[in-house]
Amino acid sequence: MSRQDGGTPGTPETHDDGAATPTGAATGALTGPATGAPTGARRGRPRSEGVERAVFDAVVGLLDEGVPLAELSIERIARTAGVGKATIYRRWTGKEELFVDLLRSVEPPDPVLPGTSVRGDLVVLLESLRERGVAKRTSSLLHNVFAQMQLYPRLWEVYHHTVIEPRRRLGLDTVRRGMDQGEIRDDLDIEFVNDLLTGPLLLRTVIRPGASLEPGLAERVVDTVMEGLRPRD
Amino acid sequence: MSRQDGGTPGTPETHDDGAATPTGAATGALTGPATGAPTGARRGRPRSEGVERAVFDAVVGLLDEGVPLAELSIERIARTAGVGKATIYRRWTGKEELFVDLLRSVEPPDPVLPGTSVRGDLVVLLESLRERGVAKRTSSLLHNVFAQMQLYPRLWEVYHHTVIEPRRRLGLDTVRRGMDQGEIRDDLDIEFVNDLLTGPLLLRTVIRPGASLEPGLAERVVDTVMEGLRPRD
Amino acid sequence: MSRQDGGTPGTPETHDDGAATPTGAATGALTGPATGAPTGARRGRPRSEGVERAVFDAVVGLLDEGVPLAELSIERIARTAGVGKATIYRRWTGKEELFVDLLRSVEPPDPVLPGTSVRGDLVVLLESLRERGVAKRTSSLLHNVFAQMQLYPRLWEVYHHTVIEPRRRLGLDTVRRGMDQGEIRDDLDIEFVNDLLTGPLLLRTVIRPGASLEPGLAERVVDTVMEGLRPRD
Amino acid sequence: MSRQDGGTPGTPETHDDGAATPTGAATGALTGPATGAPTGARRGRPRSEGVERAVFDAVVGLLDEGVPLAELSIERIARTAGVGKATIYRRWTGKEELFVDLLRSVEPPDPVLPGTSVRGDLVVLLESLRERGVAKRTSSLLHNVFAQMQLYPRLWEVYHHTVIEPRRRLGLDTVRRGMDQGEIRDDLDIEFVNDLLTGPLLLRTVIRPGASLEPGLAERVVDTVMEGLRPRD
């Protein structure tokens, strides 16, 4: 994972779903008061919560000012945040882990599938993909980070691992259910079908960032892939 | 474009748009009278052809040795190639342009469409996508460069511009023909249809580099998207 | 003086001038009514005696291991001694004061002058200089600290102030007595004469640390300076 | 020696007299035009002469402003001199070598002995010691550097090696001549006699920097040591 140390030592670090967030602060907030946690008597001065806030703010601020991601040196971030370099290195092993953490902190939660029909679930899933793509072009932060995210292979990788993969698994489950229930042909590979459905949207989101992501696109993709391209009479 | 100056004459410079060798033209104009000749009588010592060979060899060699793309500094490339830094900067404006040039030098030509049937052309197009994906995992150079190509936004961008986009246009033309000839529903947006077809393969090629790219995949994608996922009886 | 605060009561604080334990007095005054008692009933947990022992041991140990004085950071000393940095800063204002304290703790007492003859007293004084010089080359601690003591101007200065100056004054007194009693020419400046006598030994002790300090040197210096270099018949 | 690289490769690097100065520039100036020197065709851009001037000026300037020697970090010197840190490290291995170079650049040449009488030569030698001591207290640079020179063992060591030792050897030769010619008792060790003579002045110069160095001191030391302290009638 990305964080350096900390992380409440009771957190299992399961990397299977989006609930990992070993960030400590964030986790603490989500887990509740946690007064009874097996908190093993930390020694020394505890890490200031204000630091990551300051660092994140600095990064967002610099990106807002139009500073390209490649120019966001640790040095500069520390200077802007009014924070010591060592303090940053104490929390993150490098720029990439920092960005991953920042990115995750603004990532919307996984969609909740209504479960009424497979088609409906697929639309919801693809719609969430579409919405993330749209968010990328709206949010100043997301826009900048995503636009140049490819700059950092590890960032890319971890992002996939913690964000895209979990949703992909949701998709696979839904496709499988569709086959079981007879809504989808069952003579095809599940992964293959899933790629047919998500590929077009990911293409427009990741590879061709200028492409249209109009509302209704998700539904249209699902329906068209379901129906096929052959002309009907 | 990427090259700083002349561009090896002989390289077809396939993709027209954006005016091939722009700086080359400009340079030619500045060099003097030029006497009307297209290759305007350079003065002084001519550029050694050996230089780019040495530079390319150095890059490939370093990548083969496992040096990550991110550690390929101009400094190191020059050192390895036994070439002055200034000589490199005289030819390319930076690392990215160098890589783009190198990448283009090993890129296979655009596929030739048989034109017999729209389905056949689509399969050929997607098959070339698949083959490139496979090549990425075979060629030591391609593997390394691609695997971390995302590191360089401009490299990524130029690559798309010079390699992916042209093929995309081929795809759009084919889809249009399919609609005109009645092989494809004509109630859909051409770009949309093209994305439905290419998305799955690009997904596996670019976004999920570990995914299977088995032979026959291209054909299967075309057919499945054509037929749709709805169970037939 | 060097110590930050209390100063172990019991340490005689030999060298008067500069008002012994200045900060101690001040602290005492600030602590409150003080009820008249000289050691005004400190409150809270008293300082552990073990700390300075641990710190001194750590310094000596590191020097013994060959660690150069310049690399003895407070950080490292604290780590080695198993002591908190703040605890060190609570006692000494910096590295130099710590070293001064350590140095003084191993400094032999001022020599006792027999007072029989001026020549005898001078020999005793110079002999003590010689012995200190020899000790520097024997004791692992003294060797290391002295050899690089010049590294710390304040250490040097304080050492002179508390060790060399007092003995210098002893020397001046003796020379004066010699003049009064007719053993030494009285047409010369007292300081000048003293420098003639101590200069050679200090030269070999401080400035040319490799020079010989054989037994009998002190006596020979006194006698030769007394007699002069001119050949006698 | 102190310099990092450069140094005209023909210079023998004899460390026996003050004529070592491998500084290149200085040597070049002293050696003459040296047009026929075996200068082995340096490659690449030659080192700018302006750099050491700028660096030396920066150091002197900072010391003049009262910045203590200990705060003269390479970083700060570079900043003040308007010079890259790497440029400094290219020439000197560290602060100490830089200071040694600077110090040597302002060191007066060895005294020329008249050779008429041994006493006269000794006076000249001691007078040069005295003058250096006086210079230390006059020159802003020397004052500051010397006053805290002890901070840098290597600086101290190299200074002794290149400046003090050579003159010491001059002194030893003179004392030997004095013994041979009957001006000095020959029943004493030469080094011992030399230390008797130079010790007092070095004491006042190096160890007790506040002591008086009035004109005539050198002569007085020689005469008094020659005559002895015993009262004459």
Next chain:
DNA sequence: TAATAATCGAGACGGTACGTCGCGTCTTCTG
């Protein structure tokens, strides 16, 4: 016995400097 208060080890904190590396430009000599 309980409250109070200074100490302790530990280590986070904002800084500054370290010595190295790469950037893109420049300046020299050689072919």
Next chain:
DNA sequence: CAGAAGACGCGACGTACCGTCTCGATTATTA
């Protein structure tokens, strides 16, 4: 004039200490 060599100002790297500041825990005195 191109080319290699490499110096140059610049700025970032990741580490080490600086001296200060919180922490929880410990250990005295005072109430």
